[in-house]
Amino acid sequence: MLFVKSRQLVIPGDLLAKGDYAAGENVYKERGGFYASKVGLVNFENQVIHVIAVEGVYLPSANDLVVGKVVSVGLSEWVVDINSPYSGVLFVSQTSRRSFDSRKDNLMDILDVGDVIVANVLEFDRTRDPRITIQGHELGKVTSGYVVKVTPTKIPRLIGKRGSMIKLIKSRTGCQITVGQNGFILVRGKRVEDEALAVEVIRMIERDAHTSGLTNKVGEFIEKARRNDW
Amino acid sequence: MSKIRKKLIGKGDVRVDGRKPGDLRPIKIEIGLLERADGSAYIEFGKNKILAAVYGPREVYPRHLSLYNRALIRCRYHMAPFSVEERKSPAPSRRETELSKVIRDALEPAIFCELYPRTVIDIFIEVLQADGGTRCASIAVASLALADAGIPMKDLVAACAAGKVDGLLVLDLDDVEDKEGEADLPVAYIPQMEAVTLLQMDGSLTRDEFEEALKLAVDGCKRIYALLKEALRGRYLAAGNVVREEVKKINGGGS
Numbered sequence: 334m335l336f337v338k339s340r341q342l343v344i345p346g347d348l349l350a351k352g353d354y355a356a357g358e359n360v361y362k363e364r365g366g367f368y369a370s371k372v373g374l375v376n377f378e379n380q381v382i383h384v385i386a387v388e389g390v391y392l393p394s395a396n397d398l399v400v401g402k403v404v405s406v407g408l409s410e411w412v413v414d415i416n417s418p419y420s421g422v423l424f425v426s427q428t429s430r431r432s433f434d435s436r437k438d439n440l441m442d443i444l445d446v447g448d449v450i451v452a453n454v455l456e457f458d459r460t461r462d463p464r465i466t467i468q469g470h471e472l473g474k475v476t477s478g479y480v481v482k483v484t485p486t487k488i489p490r491l492i493g494k495r496g497s498m499i500k501l502i503k504s505r506t507g508c509q510i511t512v513g514q515n516g517f518i519l520v521r522g523k524r525v526e527d528e529a530l531a532v533e534v535i536r537m538i539e540r541d542a543h544t545s546g547l548t549n550k551v552g553e554f555i556e557k558a559r560r561n562d563w
Numbered sequence: 564m565s566k567i568r569k570k571l572i573g574k575g576d577v578r579v580d581g582r583k584p585g586d587l588r589p590i591k592i593e594i595g596l597l598e599r600a601d602g603s604a605y606i607e608f609g610k611n612k613i614l615a616a617v618y619g620p621r622e623v624y625p626r627h628l629s630l631y632n633r634a635l636i637r638c639r640y641h642m643a644p645f646s647v648e649e650r651k652s653p654a655p656s657r658r659e660t661e662l663s664k665v666i667r668d669a670l671e672p673a674i675f676c677e678l679y680p681r682t683v684i685d686i687f688i689e690v691l692q693a694d695g696g697t698r699c700a701s702i703a704v705a706s707l708a709l710a711d712a713g714i715p716m717k718d719l720v721a722a723c724a725a726g727k728v729d730g731l732l733v734l735d736l737d738d739v740e741d742k743e744g745e746a747d748l749p750v751a752y753i754p755q756m757e758a759v760t761l762l763q764m765d766g767s768l769t770r771d772e773f774e775e776a777l778k779l780a781v782d783g784c785k786r787i788y789a790l791l792k793e794a795l796r797g798r799y800l801a802a803g804n805v806v807r808e809e810v811k812k813i814n815g816g817g818s
Binding site: 342344345346359361363368370371372386387388389390418419420459460486 | 601602619620621622631673675679680681682710711712713714715716717718719754755756792795796799800
C-alpha cells in the first residue's frame with residue numbers, strides 16, 4: 334500500500350509505503366513500513382522507493398569526476414579537499430610521472446598546497462579515505478580559471494536534462510566548464526568577462542534551483558548580459 | 564520570615580499566563596535562516612527564543628575523537644548572557660554541559676550515524692531568551708536543523724514537559740511554574756519509533772501522578788511534532804513549484 338505520490342515532498346519520518354516494496358536511496362524499512370530519512374522528493378523505480386534529497390553532503394563514488402584542492406603534501410601522496418566529509422588521497426603512482434624517487438624528487442614540484450586539480454575517484458568504501466587519480470583524459474592540475482562551489486545535490490540541476498543546461502551555458506558564454514560531482518565547478522574562458530558571466534549564471538542556478546523554466550531564464554539572462562557587454 | 568508565594572493556579576484552573584492545564588505555549592518556527600551553516604532552525608516557544616545550527620557530517624578535529632564505525636555527534640547547548648534576567652556568565656556552566664549531553668542523547672537514536680563513519684556532526688544550540696523548558700525546545704529545534712542539513716534521520720524528535728503546579732498536573736511549564744511548582748517532567752519523544760529518549764524529573768510526584776504526567780507530556784510531544792513537520796514541509800512548499808522541477812531533472816537528467 335502506498336501513502337505518497339511520485340514527486341511528492343517528504344520529510345524524515347514520513348511513512349511512504351507498506352508491503353511489497355524495496356527501500357532505495359534515503360529510505361529505511363522498519364516494522365514492515367517504508368519511511369523517508371531525508372527531506373526530498375519521492376521517486377519510484379518499479380517497486381523500489383527512492384527519496385531524492387534536497388540537501389546533503391557529497392559522498393565519493395568510484396568513477397566520479399571531481400574538482401579538488403591540494404591541502405597537504407605527504408611523503409608519497411597528497412591530501413585533496415574534495416568538498417566531502419572524506420578527503421581525497423592522491424598517490425604519486427596515480428600521476429603521469431613515470432618514476433619517482435623520494436630521495437631525489439620533491440612531491441611539491443609536481444603538486445603543491447593550493448593547487449587545483451581535476452581528478453577521478455578510483456575507489457571508496459567509507460573505511461578509508463577515497464583514492465583519486467589524475468591519470469586520464471583532461472585530468473590533472475589546473476592552471477587557469479575560476480572554481481565555483483555549489484551544493485552537491487544541485488549538480489543534476491546544473492547539468493540539466495541530458496546535459497541541456499550545461500551545454501547552454503558553455504555555448505552562450507564560450508567558456509569551458511568542468512562540473513565536479515562534488516560541487517566544485519571549474520570555469521575557464523578566453524576572457525575574464527566570460528568567466529565572470531558563467532560564474533554568475535551558475536550562482537543563479539544554485540539559488541533558483543527550485544523554480545521552473547530555469548533553462549529559458551538562464552538563456553535570457555545570458556542574452557541580456559551579452560547585450561550590455563557589447 | 565516566610566515569603567508569601569503567589570498563587571500559580573487561579574479560578575477555573577487558569578495558570579499564571581492564562582493558559583489551561585493542558586495548553587501549550589504559542590510556537591513559531593523558522594528554518595534555514597543561517598547562510599553559513601549546513602542546517603539551521605529557530606524556535607520561539609512562548610517566551611523562549613532558541614537558535615540551532617548544524618554542521619556536518621564533516622572531518623573530525625581533533626582526529627583521535629573520530630569513531631571508526633559511526634559518526635560522532637557533538638552538541639553544545641549555550642545560554643546567551645542576556646537570555647535570563649540576571650546576567651549569566653558566558654562560560655559554560657555545569658548545567659549547560661549536562662544539558663548538552665542529555666540533548667545529544669535525546670537526538671542520537673533518531674540519527675543514522677552509521678552512514679558516515681569517521682565524521683562528526685556538530686550541533687550548536689544558542690538560547691537567546693529563556694523562560695523555562697529550554698531543553699525541550701532545544702531538542703525540537705535541533706532536530707529541525709539536522710533535517711535541514713540533510714542528515715539522514717529516522718524521524719524528527721519532539722520534546723515537551725509536564726509537571727505539577729499547586730497540586731494540579733499541567734503541560735509545558737514556564738519559568739515561574741518550574742521554579743515555584745512541585746514537579747517538572749521533561750520528555751523527548753520520537754513518534755515513529757514510539758520511543759522516549761529523554762526523561763528527567765525534578766520535584767516529587769506520586770506513582771499515579773507520574774504515569775499521568777508522562778502521558779500528558781507524550782501527548783504534548785505529539786502536538787509539537789505535528790507543528791515541526793508542518794514547519795519543515797512549509798519551508799519547501801512555500802517556494803511553489805520547487806518540487807516538481809527538482810524531480811524532472813532527476814528523471815531526465817544525465818551527465
